[in-house]
Amino acid sequence: LYFARIDYQDRAKRRNEKHLEVVWRGSRSLHSTSQIFTSAFPTHYSPPDGFQFEVNDDSIPVQDDPLLFDNNVQKRVSDFVAAAVAQANVTRANHVMWTMGDDFKYQYADSWFKQMDKLIHYVNLDGRVNALYSTPSIYTDAKYATMDSWPVKTDDFFPYADAANAYWTGYFTSRPSFKGYIRVMSGYYLAARQLEFLMGRSGSISGTETLADALAIAQHHDGVSGTEKQHVAADYTKRLHMGYVEAEKVVASSVASLSSKHGKSLTNFQQCPLLNVSYCPASENILLNGKSLVVVVYNPLGWKREEVIQIPVLVDKVIVRDFNGNEVESQLLPVTNASLTVRSYHVRAYLGKNTDDTIRYWLAFSVSVPPLGFSTYVVSALQSGGRSTISSTSTVFGNTDQTLEIGQGNLKLLFSSNGGKLTQYINKRNSVNTVAEQSYIYYSGFSGEEGDSQASGAYILRPNGTFQIKAEEEAPLTVMKGPLLDEFHQQLTSWIHQITRIYKSKEHAEVEFMVGPIPIDDGIGKEIVTQITTTMKTNGTFYTDSNGRDFLRRIRDYRQDWDLEINQPIAGNYYPLNLGIYMEDGNTELSVLVDRAVGGSSIKDGQIEIMLHRRLVHDDSRGVGEALNETVCIHNDCKGLMVKGKFF
Structure with a gap:
């Protein structure tokens, strides 16, 4: 090598x-x-x-x-x-x-x-x-x-700097939406290939080859890294979408054939590639017209999975049954204004049309899927009788003195109504009861105009200050509870929305974030970070994955092979996360898993931080030749890109 x-x-x-x-x-x-x-x-x-x-x-x-x-x-x-x-x-x-x-x-x-x-x-x-x-x-x-x-x-060769103030650790997060799209399409490609193999090719050319080629091209070192020009990133994304369209036909025909009695089916199975913006006409319109919706869930993994899935619906009286006609426990969660705003804007931006109907709920229900197999569920609208449980909902506004709780099983999380911050983590099965806090900060990007030409950019992370992102006064805090899951909704600012979710049968928390458009009206680029702070004594030590296969020990401000001269205490301690990051102190361990490649670190003892999004206004002189400033446009009206993702 x-x-x-x-x-x-x-x-x-x-x-x-x-x-x-x-x-x-x-x-x-x-x-x-x-x-x-x-x-x-x-x-x-x-x-x-x-x-x-x-x-x-x-x-x-x-x-x-x-x-x-x-x-x-x-x-x-x-x-x-x-x-x-x-x-x-x-x-x-x-x-x-x-x-x-x-x-x-x-x-x-x-x-x-x-x-x-x-x-x-x-x-x-x-x-x-x-x-x-x-x-x-x-x-x-x-x-x-x-x-x-x-x-x-x-050990490995991370992090890398080519000069005292030039750590190549910003690209670990650059273009996080593109990184997430590649991760999702990679999983979809593997599932599509399996289904194509099970059913056999319809011709000499595989229906998944276009997606395979697009994924291969996106692995270029200036592709998934996020260090390409904007028009190149758009080309990568277009190729991935074209590959998805072809693979989608393979998946639809295979699922239709597998789920029919005689291997042939006239059923037209539809998929929902815009679920990330709460848009799925297939699940919305059918129920509204009084018809039943057949949902086929495929498991491409080699072990049985029991999960809770969610689809958007317009009606509030529905029932879910499995293939044998048995009722399946389900729950309706009201759609928030934040989700509706995201839906309306991005459907206009990506499809060029307005959303005529306003979804009212997310329908959540339990599924059990065999390894390398599928399960079928039927969702029906009802006029009366048994139906899905509508989540109990309570909303409070900031600057009150209440404790809000989610979690009905072994895991519970407590939040303060004053700012909506996480305050306590409780796991009854493991007898863990500890103080924990989650917050958001941003690093202002160095401009390269202050006597030092090295700016923060697509490659380079160079913070020029750390700033807390505080919840806006009177920001609403909403708790939704039901038989399957609890959710805690926070609208921290006009451009940061977060849902903390706990499933009844799980012992981990799922945090779904929406970040953006990052404001740059002040002419300052910003790098958005979430921090989880505990009282753990970690002695400067934490662990990050090595390509998702192993975990390597990291020690803050230390290199195994040489005596490190510290110039950038933040950027010089950032590492790539493909799977996750954890820290321990002999008694307790805190692990955070990610849904895409991002950068992360432990800048302080007992604290983990993950960089979620970056929007910068200067080029870092490493070959891109333009600022990392992603936008979404409706006609000529462009806004900064919003990123939606999860960590666990």
């Missing part, structure tokens, strides 16, 4: 100690069985200075015509040898690799190969070093053949 981007302090130490090449054991569970020979380049993934041969580069070409007065073969050979020896002096053994190229190079490949051919020829005639066209595998074999010993590395 060969790469260039390691921390500038780490690289300097490794160059001095000839430790640029290591045996990397990145998994603490797999140990040496997953080790790999790894090398960081001495400077960058480009040739040494003076050996860039793009048509507009200023490197001196090899002039080997004897009739020319500026014949420079010996000079260029000596330059080549000196550069090779310089690299050999910071690496081990007698082999060095030059990566001939860089970003945006080889627009005219002939200029490169013409010069490389000459250099290889004349350097080998000189005889001091041997030069050849090679590959990483040939180079690795040559290194292995030396039978040299190599240092062992057991």
